[in-house]
Amino acid sequence: MEGQSAVLCMRCAGSGVLIEATVSNSRAELCECARHCRACDDSGFILARDDAQRELVRECECKRRRTSVRLYNDAGVPGKFADARLEDKFRNGHNGVTFDSLKYLASQYKPGDKGLLLMGQPGVGKTFLAAAFIHEMIFGRGVPTHFRDFFHLLSEIRAGYSMNRSESELIQPLVDVEVLVIDELGKGRNTPFEQNILDVLISQRYNGRKTTLFTTNYTDSKSTTLVEKTRPKDAVPGEGDVVTRDTLLDRIGPRIYSRLREMCDLEIMRGADLREPETEVSLG
Numbered sequence: 001m002e003g004q005s006a007v008l009c010m011r012c013a014g015s016g017v018l019i020e021a022t023v024s025n026s027r028a029e030l031c032e033c034a035r036h037c038r039a040c041d042d043s044g045f046i047l048a049r050d051d052a053q054r055e056l057v058r059e060c061e062c063k064r065r066r067t068s069v070r071l072y073n074d075a076g077v078p079g080k081f082a083d084a085r086l087e088d089k090f091r092n093g094h095n096g097v098t099f100d101s102l103k104y105l106a107s108q109y110k111p112g113d114k115g116l117l118l119m120g121q122p123g124v125g126k127t128f129l130a131a132a133f134i135h136e137m138i139f140g141r142g143v144p145t146h147f148r149d150f151f152h153l154l155s156e157i158r159a160g161y162s163m164n165r166s167e168s169e170l171i172q173p174l175v176d177v178e179v180l181v182i183d184e185l186g187k188g189r190n191t192p193f194e195q196n197i198l199d200v201l202i203s204q205r206y207n208g209r210k211t212t213l214f215t216t217n218y219t220d221s222k223s224t225t226l227v228e229k230t231r232p233k234d235a236v237p238g239e240g241d242v243v244t245r246d247t248l249l250d251r252i253g254p255r256i257y258s259r260l261r262e263m264c265d266l267e268i269m270r271g272a273d274l275r276e277p278e279t280e281v282s283l284g
Contacts, residue, residue, distance in 0.1 A: 021079035081131035094271030123273030
């Protein structure tokens with residue numbers, strides 16, 4: 001790697017970057033081996049010559065690496081997914097199709113490309129792959145990509161009201177970012193407020209032709225969607241739980257659902273819940 005020793009660093013495996021989990025998010029920093037760049041003497045630019053021997057200036061790899069570290073730290077990837085990568089060791093028989101789709105989207109990405117809607121039961125690895133996609137987009141392509149949990153976004157907007165911050169002030173950065181990952185689509189109480197926030201966000205990204213990736217536990221079929229059990233507040237002794245099998249269409253409504261189908265290709269992930277204690281590796 002440009003500006004580094006030919007001997008790969010044992011800490012960062014030659015990437016020049018270390019990523020660790022913090023209390024809130026995953027955080028990247030330059031490895032000690034990449035703090036000083038011998039190739040450009042930390043200027044960020046290298047003098048070179050073209051085929052006609054004309055002198056020109058090109059960006060050094062160390063400058064791109066520093067930019068990627070900043071982008072990743074702005075991305076908001078949850079700390080539990082600090083190790084998420086689109087590497088073959090994380091590909092398996094259950095996630096292979098989705099893994100390959102994300103790898104292809106990242107490698108061939110162009111502004112305005114269709115995103116992906118990852119559907120499946122909790123624990124099958126949707127969020128892990130979404131976080132791995134963000135790492136690939138930022139460190140592999142240098143593309144600004146943000147992660148937002150939709151339920152947490154709603155909480156932030158409600159809290160913002162108490163500080164006299166407008167809804168648009170909180171949503172606009174997510175509208176503007178080049179690539180956005182929305183996790184847990186459909187989660188919540190499905191109130192008119194939640195529907196409005198989702199409608200505004202998706203409509204503006206739809207109109208701006210912005211690439212968006214979604215994960216959701218709700219599918220297109222009641223036979224595969226999330227099964228939820230609730231006990232009514234006024235339930236009498238011996239009365240059973242109320243079982244619901246909402247589809248994604250039920251949760252977000254026909255208008256938003258129609259736009260999602262235009263914005264994204266659908267991928268259904270199946271498999272055992274990787275969060276179960278007997279599972280060796282949890283992919284989220």
